[in-house]
Amino acid sequence: MKGKSAMSRFRNGVKRSWHVVACGAMAVVFVLSILGPAGVQMTVDAALASTPEYTARFVERAVDADGTERFRFDKTYAVRADRTTVVAEHRHYRGPEGQPLQLRVRHLSDPNRKVRVSVYPDVAGRVTVGLRNEAVEALKAVPQPSCTLPGFETVVDPNRAEILGHSVLRRERQLESSDGLHTGPEQVEWVAPSLGCLALHSELRAYEQGGRLRGTVVREASGVEIGSPAVELFEVDQALVEMMPSEIMAAQNRLQGLECSKCDETAAANGDRMYLANRPLER
Numbered sequence: 001m002k003g004k005s006a007m008s009r010f011r012n013g014v015k016r017s018w019h020v021v022a023c024g025a026m027a028v029v030f031v032l033s034i035l036g037p038a039g040v041q042m043t044v045d046a047a048l049a050s051t052p053e054y055t056a057r058f059v060e061r062a063v064d065a066d067g068t069e070r071f072r073f074d075k076t077y078a079v080r081a082d083r084t085t086v087v088a089e090h091r092h093y094r095g096p097e098g099q100p101l102q103l104r105v106r107h108l109s110d111p112n113r114k115v116r117v118s119v120y121p122d123v124a125g126r127v128t129v130g131l132r133n134e135a136v137e138a139l140k141a142v143p144q145p146s147c148t149l150p151g152f153e154t155v156v157d158p159n160r161a162e163i164l165g166h167s168v169l170r171r172e173r174q175l176e177s178s179d180g181l182h183t184g185p186e187q188v189e190w191v192a193p194s195l196g197c198l199a200l201h202s203e204l205r206a207y208e209q210g211g212r213l214r215g216t217v218v219r220e221a222s223g224v225e226i227g228s229p230a231v232e233l234f235e236v237d238q239a240l241v242e243m244m245p246s247e248i249m250a251a252q253n254r255l256q257g258l259e260c261s262k263c264d265e266t267a268a269a270n271g272d273r274m275y276l277a278n279r280p281l282e283r
Contacts, residue, residue: 052081052226053079053080053081053226053227053228053229054078054079054195054224054225054226054227054229055076055077055078055224055225055227055229055230055233056076056077056078056195056198056200056221056223056224056225057074057075057076057077057221057222057223057224058073058074058075058076058077058219058220058221058222059072059073059074059075059219059220059222060072060073060075060217060218060219060220061073061217061218062215062216062217063215063216063217063218064214064215065212065213065214065215065216070093070094070215071091071092071093071094072091072092072093073089073090073091073092074089074090074092075087075088075089075090075219076088076089076233077198078229078230078233078234079229080228080229080234081228082112083111083112083139083140084108084109084110084111084112084234085108085109085139086106086107086108086109086229086233086234087106087107087109088104088105088106088107088233089103089104089105089106090102090103090104091103091104091105095256095258096258101256101258103120103122103252104120104121104122105118105119105120106118106119106121106233107119108234108236109131109135109139110131111131111135111136111139111140113280114130114131114136114280115128115129115130115131115280116128116129116130116131116135117236119236119237119240120248120251120252121237121240122252122255123243123248123251123252123255124239124240124241125240125241125242125243125247125248125251126236126240126241126242126243127242127243127244127245127248127275128242128279128280129274129275129278129279129280130278130279130280132278142196143196143197145193146169146193147169147171147191147193147197148171149171151173152171152172152173153171153172153173154169154170154171154191155169155170156169156170157169157170157190160190160201163190163192163200163201163221164200164221164223164224166192166194166195166200166224167192167193167194168190168191168192168200168201169190169191169193170188170189170190171188171189171190171191171199172186172187172188172189173186173187174186175187184207185204185205185206185207186203186204186205186207187202187203187204187205188202188203188205189201189202189203190202195224199219200220200221200224201218201219201220201221202218202219203216203217203218203219204216204217204218244271244272244275244276245268245271245272245275246268246269246271246272249267249268249271250268
């Protein structure tokens with residue numbers, strides 16, 4: 001993590017995860033995918049970069065303090081020998097009227113070509129950006145066996161020393177709130193040194209003023225396969241149309257019969273601005 005702005009983006013992303021408007025909550029993903037690794041994603045990308053070829057599958061859920069599920073993502077992480085990585089997501093969430101909605105997206109990051117392609121098959125579109133230097137460094141980084149990171153406390157957890165057959169360490173940190181008036185987000189994860197410090201279980205807890213729990217995002221690994229990932233995970237259909245983030249968001253809203261909210265408009269404008277500022281040298 002570099003700089004105050006990255007930390008601010010991470011805090012704001014946690015806060016927006018509980019936005020009532022479903023498409024507003026999804027808008028955060030566009031900005032993070034353009035910025036490159038940030039917050040939790042940075043630790044995932046760095047872990048993927050240093051391990052043998054493998055595929056890991058996760059379920060990620062956002063749950064309110066009362067147990068209401070805000071969204072669920074089925075995720076697949078894969079890394080090849082050349083350090084090219086893929087994060088594929090199938091998102092399940094609810095619209096403003098409580099209707100069930102789904103979206104699919106696949107982010108392919110190539111540190112050798114310094115590009116990231118986000119594929120949105122539901123709207124036949126893609127978003128291509130150049131990887132920033134810190135993102136390339138994170139993808140190629142080799143984490144220490146101790147799995148230590150600045151700002152985190154890393155310890156052996158006697159109550160949870162192994163996940164899916166891999167020894168794990170508990171790593172956690174407490175962040176300041178965006179307004180400085182209440183308890184900030186708390187991040188706890190159990191990382192596997194044998195998998196380049198990949199987090200096999202993680203929890204991100206958001207709090208209201210007064211310290212009351214607002215909600216939790218939980219990511220749990222369901223399986224890890226060592227070996228070459230499926231080729232199709234890394235393929236990009238050349239028939240997909242290159243779009244700006246605002247165009248992707250608008251197409252998804254039309255597909256699902258949603259109206260663009262005010263926060264969507266802001267996220268789209270920010271996404272387009274960062275998209276144009278991070279175009280790759282070659283398409």
